[in-house]
Amino acid sequence: VTERAIRTLEGADDIVGYDGYLEQVRPWVGLKRYHGSPIGQEVERSRLAITLAREGRRVALVSSGDAGVYGTAGIVFELLAEDGAEHEAERVEVVPGISAANTAAALLGAPLMSDFVTISLSDLMTPADTIERRIEAAAAGDLVVALYNPASMRRRALLQRAREILLQHRAPTTPVGLVRNASRPGQEVTITDLEHLPEHAVDMFTLVLVGNSATVRVGDRLVTRRGYQVTADEASP
Amino acid sequence: VTERAIRTLEGADDIVGYDGYLEQVRPWVGLKRYHGSPIGQEVERSRLAITLAREGRRVALVSSGDAGVYGTAGIVFELLAEDGAEHEAERVEVVPGISAANTAAALLGAPLMSDFVTISLSDLMTPADTIERRIEAAAAGDLVVALYNPASMRRRALLQRAREILLQHRAPTTPVGLVRNASRPGQEVTITDLEHLPEHAVDMFTLVLVGNSATVRVGDRLVTRRGYQVTADEASP
Numbered sequence: 001v002t003e004r005a006i007r008t009l010e011g012a013d014d015i016v017g018y019d020g021y022l023e024q025v026r027p028w029v030g031l032k033r034y035h036g037s038p039i040g041q042e043v044e045r046s047r048l049a050i051t052l053a054r055e056g057r058r059v060a061l062v063s064s065g066d067a068g069v070y071g072t073a074g075i076v077f078e079l080l081a082e083d084g085a086e087h088e089a090e091r092v093e094v095v096p097g098i099s100a101a102n103t104a105a106a107l108l109g110a111p112l113m114s115d116f117v118t119i120s121l122s123d124l125m126t127p128a129d130t131i132e133r134r135i136e137a138a139a140a141g142d143l144v145v146a147l148y149n150p151a152s153m154r155r156r157a158l159l160q161r162a163r164e165i166l167l168q169h170r171a172p173t174t175p176v177g178l179v180r181n182a183s184r185p186g187q188e189v190t191i192t193d194l195e196h197l198p199e200h201a202v203d204m205f206t207l208v209l210v211g212n213s214a215t216v217r218v219g220d221r222l223v224t225r226r227g228y229q230v231t232a233d234e235a236s237p
Numbered sequence: 238v239t240e241r242a243i244r245t246l247e248g249a250d251d252i253v254g255y256d257g258y259l260e261q262v263r264p265w266v267g268l269k270r271y272h273g274s275p276i277g278q279e280v281e282r283s284r285l286a287i288t289l290a291r292e293g294r295r296v297a298l299v300s301s302g303d304a305g306v307y308g309t310a311g312i313v314f315e316l317l318a319e320d321g322a323e324h325e326a327e328r329v330e331v332v333p334g335i336s337a338a339n340t341a342a343a344l345l346g347a348p349l350m351s352d353f354v355t356i357s358l359s360d361l362m363t364p365a366d367t368i369e370r371r372i373e374a375a376a377a378g379d380l381v382v383a384l385y386n387p388a389s390m391r392r393r394a395l396l397q398r399a400r401e402i403l404l405q406h407r408a409p410t411t412p413v414g415l416v417r418n419a420s421r422p423g424q425e426v427t428i429t430d431l432e433h434l435p436e437h438a439v440d441m442f443t444l445v446l447v448g449n450s451a452t453v454r455v456g457d458r459l460v461t462r463r464g465y466q467v468t469a470d471e472a473s474p
Binding site for chain 2: 001002003006066067068069070071073074075076077078080081086087088089090092094095096097098099102103105106107109110111112113114115116117118119120125126130133134136137138140141142143216217218219220221223224225226
């Protein structure tokens with residue numbers, strides 16, 4: 001959690017979020033009006049946040065990871081557009097966070113040191129053929145791949161398909177990192193490879209990170225080699 | 238800055254980093270041994286951090302954004318491999334941060350709500366034809382694109398080429414966000430489109446974010462529409 005996120009929560013009148021996250025937030029901040037709701041009600045929560053803000057209240061809408069990456073920030077702007085209230089967009093402040101891919105990558109070592117793509121395998125909001133096309137593109141571009149929502153109880157086919165597509169372009173020994181419940185109780189970090197991926201359990205709490213041609217194991221970690229002939233002109237210190 | 242980063246700095250004996258960042262760190266933490274160096278000496282700093290750690294000291298190596306995204310985390314692991322000291326990798330803790338793309342996206346609205354790719358246009362460590370191939374892949378896959386190191390004093394051709402490639406697949410009206418000096422003095426946020434991109438100044442302190450077919454303007458912000466028929470099975474609350 002960032003200092004800025006905590007300051008934002010402290011400055012709010014109302015805090016809206018998934019019940020489980022509000023439990024985590026309560027110890028950090030003072031007395032607030034809390035509006036918790038069960039998992040899976042992102043649109044309702046975003047709508048409530050907008051309604052409260054229009055009543056003149058300062059509202060914090062809590063998201064995990066980065067609210068702008070498959071989170072609730074986009075829903076708020078989509079609802080404002082739906083309301084014909086585009087002018088209210090300027091009143092929204094998006095507080096960035098650490099996305100699940102970055103948290104998982106840090107636990108694995110440094111696999112995102114080179115160009116990478118994040119793809120959600122959830123086919124509820126994106127058609128499966130679009131997802132496949134994106135995996136094809138990632139494979140062709142030798143990009144490191146972070147797969148969000150890789151599988152659920154009812155859905156495993158797209159993960160198998162992703163592996164097939166990647167194996168058409170990458171060696172079976174290409175390193176794969178699996179991070180389940182990153183930074184939460186029950187955290188599990190596994191390093192395997194494309195060939196052995198099917199032997200491991202993958203669920204909706206898992207982030208799957210597939211290396212590219214420059215990704216190697218260094219001890220118990222993964223790193224994507226960049227080479228490091230960095231000059232002052234280009235450095236990102 | 239995250240709580241965890243500050244705790245890590247507080248627990249360190251030695252802090253190694255670019256002079257400019259150490260200036261920012263000093264007010265937050267107590268008395269430490271500081272090892273500052275000019276910009277562009279990432280390898281030397283990483284080497285120094287390893288040397289100090291081998292002397293038994295707890296060392297914090299400071300990076301901006303996320304140390305694992307075009308940062309110094311990968312250099313440390315590469316140096317350990319070069320030393321034949323892979324077993325020391327387990328002693329390295331990578332503290333994740335908020336990457337420049339996520340910071341820039343929050344200032345722009347929520348352009349990273351759908352699948353996206355980050356590509357560095359610096360051709361010092363990646364051959365220009367590999368970079369072009371990755372832009373082609375991103376364009377073909379209708380991915381939102383975050384361009385790091387888009388241009389420098391001596392280098393502008395790849396940004397022009399990236400625009401040409403993207404225009405082969407995307408409308409000239411595709412939204413583009415430019416964020417210069419994100420969260421720093423002199424911060425500038427500009428929204429334009431692929432057609433008008435050449436009219437704007439872009440330098441090495443700028444993050445260029447190119448939308449995909451689902452990216453729209455909502456008031457003064459950008460959002461990539463996902464649609465939001467989220468079910469409990471897939472939700473990321």
